[in-house]
Amino acid sequence: MSANGDSAQPGTIYQIVDKNGNPSVAAHATPLWVDRTITDVFSMPTEGNKIESYCSGRDYFTDLIGECDKASSEIYIAGWQVNWDALLLPGVRLYDLLLRCAKRGVHIYVMPWDDREPIQTYDDQTKIVLQSINEILKDAGSKGSVTVTTSSSFASVNNAYYSHHQKQVVIDRKIAYVGGMDLCYGRMDDARFDLRPDQDGRHxxxxxxxxxxxxKKISPDSDTLVDPDLMSGAVDSFGIRVLGRSLVRSSAEAEMKKIAGGGWQVPYGKPGNVDVVSNNPRVSSNTVVAVELDHTRQPRMPWQDVHCKIQGPAVSALLKNFILRWNASTSAKDNKLTRELPPTAFRTMGRAQIQVLRSAPAAHCSKEHAANPGSKLQKGQQDVHVAMKNLIAKATRFIYIENQFFVSDFGKLGNADPSNLSPVGSFIKNGAGGITDTTLKLVRKMSDGPPDEAILDKLPDNGVLKALLNRLKKSILDDISKPKFHVYITLPVHPEGALTDASIAVQVYYTMQTLVYGSHSLINGIRRLIRARELKDAKVKNYLSVFTDESNDEYESVPIEKCYEYVTLLNLRNWHDFNGYFVTEQIYVHSKLMIVDDRFALLGSANINDRSLLGERDSELAVLVMDDETSRADINGKGSNQPVRVFAHELRKKIWKKIFGITCGLRSADDLMNAVESPGHPDSWKMVQSRAKKNSDIYDSAFAYIPRNKDPSPKRADQPAKILPTWDDNLKVGKGQVGGLASPMPFQEEFWQKKQAASGANNLKNVRGFITLIPLEWTANENIRIRYPTGIIVHNDKKNTEHEMPGDPEMVVASNEKSYEKTEPYG
Structure with a gap:
């Protein structure tokens, strides 16, 4: 209808304007769904779905176990890492769950990524152990079965660097789980984020x-330790049987007895020769290292992640993804799965609209097409990248991002001179003072010869950060309504691993460039916009040049603190007293989540980096959700309820209550309940930032070794903290070495040999919740851009060689191949 009530003519667009002719803001002008006219999207959205969310491994695994125990025909499992002895609940390993399902006659298909050296996911060992269940089923006369196929990556270039990163389970072709959680080690967690490694039966x-x-050392001959490599030989796998009786007690039978008795996978040394089993089944070359965390003094690393269960038509696309990949990954004709079911084959189960999205290389899609007659998907996919940018553009009040990575196109490098490594950067590059680092040795091996500066100069290319800045531009520079708008981002303190690992240091470098130091980093981009606003108010004609011109440095007059009106940047952390031995550890944020205005949600396996988003790299799986079940809530804190969609609204509240400590009641930040209810109100982000800063100050006063803003030494309190916070450039340690560690850090064994002083330990009881502020001054004025294999850091077309190192999306960050569409310029 037109403004006067007349029927609009086809093709006519009516625009509401004010008395001066300025157009009104169209809140829903940006598309939500990823359209096939834009990209070769994996699937289109479906209606009538039921979706449930899980914010902890314990909640997800509890539901998964219940559904698997009701399965009648098939269970499909795909993951980046799947471990046979992953603890799902106290007393329940993945093996235990699948064994009892198979005994009931269920056919189980498991598809881990086929890992590559030096990454060790124990995929071959999982294959050996899970398929040994078939011997048990044979003896029991069960019709069930377990089939495991390790799925190799199919990238178009640098295939060895990339991986299958999807995490999904499909049960009876009716129920599907998808999100960030693999069925592997460390994922069982709850709202307590308990640091004690021996709790809940962990081994x-x-x-x-x-x-x-x-x-903690354990005898490798222990009856509780299982070495699956001993089950890999021809005799070991089957034994010599006559009339059903074993004439030879094989090592496989001995290991199976340990498994049946509740045993656990023994760790191997690094690098694991992960393809030894498949290349030569009679040889076992992995070195057993029988050690585990010492529960009397060492903390586990808690896990923050999000997953969901879907029932209804959207299961069709999740089923299709598994079948396409499975048939492309298995060579045995009798292992092929029958075709997927169309969305129309599924009953309406709820009121959620869901679009299943993928990232997938073109070679991956072509391989699926060849193995699945009738499949039309042959082009690469970067659906999740498009969806993220759409959601950001669509946001009206706030965005909540929870992601394992935040590496995006930040413009030009900033901070220190990138031509020379800082002393601590050289320390890490040269082997961290004798600390063994197999990855670093492989990097050195691959880096012989002159550096390829043209490739090293390339930078991350995905457009998530640009989209955020362009959305913030509307809020900061808008002359009409000046709506309040805020971005909340929760990230890990640093990628999992020791900060002396070159791969970790490089990731920290690119993360800090994206957040702070790049010419158009998140913080510098906001500073540019604030300065543009000041210039606009002062009637400066070319006010926008400070935002669009990378060489314009007028933004430097804007204090970083002014950016906090528009963005809140959080880490998560916990602490524990091990009988007077105070320790802290980050809560590892592994989620891949975006929630917009409590209306729309995107969750899955895709990180905010080039590997996950640009298609020709890791395969990813995600779901975009718009719930048709709506309600109203005072999300802006103005006493007037706004429309929200139940799934996104409840998921965001559930997560915030958890990370604020409200769910578990452990050091609960009850003062943040108003923020939980009204995330769009300025008082909310101010309260969250205030609480996070108080917690950060307490942790900084107690622990010198954690990432922080300022150097922990009173003598250097005016200097930014190094990537290794206890590092002192002036310390004289060894010949030719500039600087050293003034005190040990947790990646060193000597750190754990005596109780570490925690001078501010008495204040730890005042921590509330688990949130801390991201230290934005961390690594300021130091160059840690360590030279690293270009196939991981940037894009190139070099063919694979025997020395190429595979990439791990949990470990490595950026690449640089232009996406199928031109990303929009700043402004």
Whole structure:
């Protein structure tokens, strides 16, 4: 209808304007769904779905176990990492769950990524152990089965660098789970974020903390330790049987007895020769290292993640994804799965509209097409990238992002001179003072010869950060309504692993460039916009040049603190007293989540980096959700309820209550309940920032070794903290080495040999919730851009060689191949 009530003619667009002719803001002008006219999207949205969210591994696994125990025909599992002895609930390993399902006659298909050296996910060991269930089923006369296929990556270039990163389960072709959680070590967690590694029956690799050296030694001959490599030989796998009786007690049978008795996977040394089993089944070359975290003094690393369960027509696309990949990954004809079901084959189960999205290389899609007659998908996909940018543009009041990475196109490099490594950067590059780092050795091996500066100069290319800045531009420079708008971002303190690992240091470098130091980083971009606003108010004609011109440095007059009106940047952390031994550890944010205005949600496996978003890299899986079940809530805190959609609204509240400590009641930040209810009100982000800063100050006063803004030494309190916070450039340690560690750090064994002083330990009881502020001055004025294999950091077309190192989306960040569409310029 037109403004006067007449029927609009086809093709006519009516615009509401004010008395001066200025157009009104159209809140819903930006598309939500990823359209096939834009990209070769994996699937189109479906209606009538039921969706439930899980904000902890314990909640997800509890529901998964219940549904698997009701399965009648098939269970499909795909993951970046799937471990046979992953602890799902106290006393329940993945093996236990699948064994009892198979005994009931259920056919189980498991598809982990086929890992590549030096990444060790124990995929071959999981294959050996889970398929040994078939021997048990044979003896029991069960019709069930377990089939495991390790799925190799199919990238068009640099295939060895990239991986399958999807995480999904489909049960009886009716119920599907998708999100950020693999069925692997460390994921079982709850709202307590408990640091004690021995709680809930955790043993061995389930005592997960890749950032510190495990110190508790266990006899490798223990009846509780299982070495699946001993089950890999021809005799070991089957034994010699006559009339159903074993004539030879094989090592496989001995290991199976340990498994049946509740045993655990033994760790291997690094690098794991992860393809030894498949290349030569009679040889086992992995070195057993029987150690685990010492529960009397060492913390596990808690896990923050999000997952969901879907029932209804959207299961069709999730089922299709698994079948396409499975049939492309298995060579055995009798292992092929029958075709997927169309959305019309599924009953309406709820009121959610869901679009299943993927990231997938063109070679991956072509491989699926060849293995699945009738499949029309042959082009690469970067659906999740498009969806993220659409959601950001659509936001009206606030965005909540929770992601394992935040690496995006930040403009030009900033901070320190990138031509020379800082002393601590050289320390890490040269082997961290004798600390063994297999990854670094491989990097050195691959880096012989002159550096390729043209490739090293390339930078991240995905457009998520640009989209955020362009959305903030509307809020800061808008002359009509000046609506309040805010972005909340929760990230890990640093990628999992020791800060002396070159791969971790490089990721920290690019994260800090994206957040702070790049010419159009998140913070510098907001400073540019604030300065543009000041110039606009002063009637300066070319006010926008400070935002669009990278060489314009007028923004530097804007204090960083002014940016907090528009963005809140959070980490998560916990602490524990091990009988007078005070320790802290980050809560590892592994989620891949975006919630907009409590109306729309995007969750899955895709990180905010080039690997996950630009298509020709890791395969990813995500769901975009718009719930047709609506309600009203005072999200802006003005006493007037606004429309929200139930799924997104309740999911965001559930997460915030958890990270604010309200859910578990442990050091609960009850003063943040108003923020939970009204995230769009300025008082809310001010309260969140205030609480996070108080917590950060308490942690900084107690622990010198954690990432922070300022150097922990009173002598250098005016200097920014280094990537290794206890590093002192002036310390004389060894010949030819400039600087050193003034005190040990947790990645060193010596750190754990005596109780570390926690001078501010008495204040730790005042921590409320689990939030801290991201330290924006961390690594200021130091160059840690360590030279790294270009196939991981940037894009190139070099063919694979035997020395190329695979990439791990949980470990590596950026690449640089132009996307299918031109990303919009700043402004």
């Amino acid at each position: 061995m690799l389930n005592r997960y903390n890749p950032s510190i050296p495990p110190l």
